[in-house]
Amino acid sequence: xxxxxxxxxxxxxxxxxxxxxxxxxxxxxxxxxxxxxxxxxxxxxxxxxxxxxxxxxxxxxxxxxxxxxxxxxxxxxxxxxxxxxxxxxxxxxxxxxxxxxxxxxxxxxxxxxxxxxxxxxxxxxxxxxxxxxxxxxxxxxxxxxxxxxxxxxxxxxxxxxxxxxxxxxxxxxxxxxxxxxxxxxxxxxxxxxxxxxxxxxxxxxxxxxxxxxxxxxxxxxxxxxxxxxxxxxxxxxxxxxxxxxxxxxxxxxxxxxxxxxxxxxxxxxxxxxxxxxxxxxxxxxxxxxxxxxxxxxxxxxxxxxxxxxxxxxxxxxxxxxxxxxxxxxxxxxxxxxxxxxxxxxxxxxxxxxxxxxxxxxxxxxxxxxxxxxxxxxxxxxxxxxxxxxxxxxxxxxxxxxxxxxxxxxxxxxxxxxxxxxxxxxxxxxxxxxxxxxxxxxxxxxxxxxxxxxxx
Amino acid sequence: xxxxxxxxxxxxxxxxxxxxxxxxxxxxxxxxxxxxxxxxxxxxxxxxxxxxxxxxxxxxxxxxxxxxxxxxxxxxxxxxxxxxxxxxxxxxxxxxxxxxxxxxxxxxxxxxxxxxxxxxxxxxxxxxxxxxxxxxxxxxxxxxxxxxxxxxxxxxxxxxxxxxxxxxxxxxxxxxxxxxxxxxxxxxxxx
Numbered sequence: 218x219x220x221x222x223x224x225x226x227x228x229x230x231x232x233x234x235x236x237x238x239x240x241x242x243x244x245x246x247x248x249x250x251x252x253x254x255x256x257x258x259x260x261x262x263x264x265x266x267x268x269x270x271x272x273x274x275x276x277x278x279x280x281x282x283x284x285x286x287x288x289x290x291x292x293x294x295x296x297x298x299x300x301x302x303x304x305x306x307x308x309x310x311x312x313x314x315x316x317x318x319x320x321x322x323x324x325x326x327x328x329x330x331x332x333x334x335x336x337x338x339x340x341x342x343x344x345x346x347x348x349x350x351x352x353x354x355x356x357x358x359x360x361x362x363x364x365x366x367x368x369x370x371x372x373x374x375x376x377x378x379x380x381x382x383x384x385x386x387x388x389x390x391x392x393x394x395x396x397x398x399x400x401x402x403x404x405x406x407x408x409x410x411x412x413x414x415x416x417x418x419x420x421x422x423x424x425x426x427x428x429x430x431x432x433x434x435x436x437x438x439x440x441x442x443x444x445x446x447x448x449x450x451x452x453x454x455x456x457x458x459x460x461x462x463x464x465x466x467x468x469x470x471x472x473x474x475x476x477x478x479x480x481x482x483x484x485x486x487x488x489x490x491x492x493x494x495x496x497x498x499x500x501x502x503x504x505x506x507x508x509x510x511x512x513x514x515x516x517x518x519x520x521x522x523x524x525x526x527x528x529x530x531x532x533x534x535x536x537x538x539x540x541x542x543x544x545x546x547x548x549x550x551x552x553x554x555x556x557x558x559x560x561x562x563x564x565x566x567x568x569x570x571x572x573x574x575x576x577x578x579x580x581x582x583x584x585x586x587x588x589x590x591x592x593x594x595x596x597x598x599x600x601x602x603x604x605x606x607x608x609x610x611x612x613x614x615x616x617x618x619x620x621x622x623x624x625x626x627x628x629x630x631x632x633x634x635x636x637x638x639x640x641x642x643x644x645x646x647x648x649x650x651x652x653x654x655x656x657x658x659x660x661x662x663x664x665x666x667x668x669x670x671x672x
Numbered sequence: 673x674x675x676x677x678x679x680x681x682x683x684x685x686x687x688x689x690x691x692x693x694x695x696x697x698x699x700x701x702x703x704x705x706x707x708x709x710x711x712x713x714x715x716x717x718x719x720x721x722x723x724x725x726x727x728x729x730x731x732x733x734x735x736x737x738x739x740x741x742x743x744x745x746x747x748x749x750x751x752x753x754x755x756x757x758x759x760x761x762x763x764x765x766x767x768x769x770x771x772x773x774x775x776x777x778x779x780x781x782x783x784x785x786x787x788x789x790x791x792x793x794x795x796x797x798x799x800x801x802x803x804x805x806x807x808x809x810x811x812x813x814x815x816x817x818x819x820x821x822x823x824x825x826x827x828x829x830x831x832x833x834x835x836x837x838x839x840x841x842x843x844x845x846x847x848x849x850x851x852x853x854x855x856x857x858x859x860x861x862x863x
Contacts, residue, residue, distance in 0.1 A: 266719065267719060268719045268720075268721060271719060577717070577718075577719045577720050577721065578711065578712065578717065578720075603845060606858075607844070607845075607854045607858070608712070608835075608843060608844070608853075608854040608858040608859050609711070609712050609843045609858075609859075610843055610844060610845055611843055613712065613717070613720060613721075613722075614721075615719070615720075615721040616721060617721050617722070617823070631822070632822055633822050633823065633826050633840075633841050634840055634841045634842075641841075644843070644845065645842075645845070645846055647845075647846045647847075651846060651847050652847070653845035653846065653847075
């Protein structure tokens, strides 16, 4: 593993950036910006790119997206560029992604057309982790809650193409061909100076995990918080409940990366960083030291009831199997330093990138479209992975495995097609009609509309 | 047991000769101004997190055939480039050649991700090295062999050559079985 020899910390109030330099190599620079990147960017020419350098640049892309998505908003849900992430004394603000649409507000029980963008509706958080692998119960005995939301380009693609109900999905292939969600794109104005112009924000999906905070945890100021009011009353156990953000996947599609960019973030207290129970203690949110003989990374036996406070023997004992790389730890430290410069009490300093999964054999390169950064006019075909690279849909994910301790708690390991690997798994995703659904499983939530009569 | 760069390059060159699959499709001229292409079947695609060459080199070492491989690499590299194919063919056709036996193991390693020890093969006469050959087939079945790793199994060249995928892992989409497979050159680059 190449060692990054030093970091250059360059801070300016008008554009705080951290640059990373070693051996005369250029790397993507991290900055605090409300602008969602349109695409992956690397200042390296294609021939000079190597695995570690690309991983770093993808990790920077992840952080840029995370920062922009959690940027304070104006009342209409757009990022307020006059403010900065985490500024002020309050730990509660509303990030950009919280204005997005929960999948439960898109795929309605009667298959009817969802309300237009801007009518968010209540989110119905579930207590089961994605793919129904079981619930996650914190050290206080409370169930974690999960939600999936999509941004406007993705939402409008679903609505405009009748993908929100089963029959519409059945018709899609005949009407439109492959399912290809919109790609982001940007134009590189000065590669060396890393000046880019976002031309379009592509489809973005987030999966989030929340935990119910105790009074001590609320007072700690270490969690991005949300009142339970927006969530289902079925999970509420009397009185006001405050949720803290503990996990966040960000999946982002762009012309350079039509296989989507797979980022995962966690609150730093979730689990310890080792691959064993050694070092875990009371400070970890999802590891209880009680009942030491119980297995780790195993969901509690049913029945599950999100309204309950579970006894110690049923609380999760989650450990991270795939350790974070030293390089991503260094990048996290850089990002957290930047966030503290805005506000020494910023909650965002308590979040970390676990890693980013990306394609080492991107479809557009396999098909001869080049390595991107051209900033040309939109070319829909470059977003169609099935058409570009039918023999290699996942595109050679790096790293090979990636999991979030709150979202893939029970499927962490290193067995191909079994253990958590975002791209290998989502390459199997289909619509209700069995067509490749462009790496997202959310389309299988669609219900038939005919159950409610003819349209 | 780590290879230096020259050793790895020569091991890959030998592997390319043995398998008929290119080390990297970057060896093919990419379209003007484009990045080198990489395909899942290449022996060492650029920027891949899976380093099968090092894994297979180590497999030979830990199974006690490092000296045979060392000799083979020296002999192979001593030949002019245009003569290396003949050298490999000569070893493979010589039933008493230790290098030839190791080469057969390496071919199986790259194609199947499975290590078959050459010593066991050497112990048999040539007509007993296939399961169909009797009466030696029982001995053949008893030879110890192992899948080197889950990644080695998944990346076996045999799947790409057959334009298909290993059991329990697929790089295709759901429903691929009702479609004509993509052409061979989408899977790998052959010599």
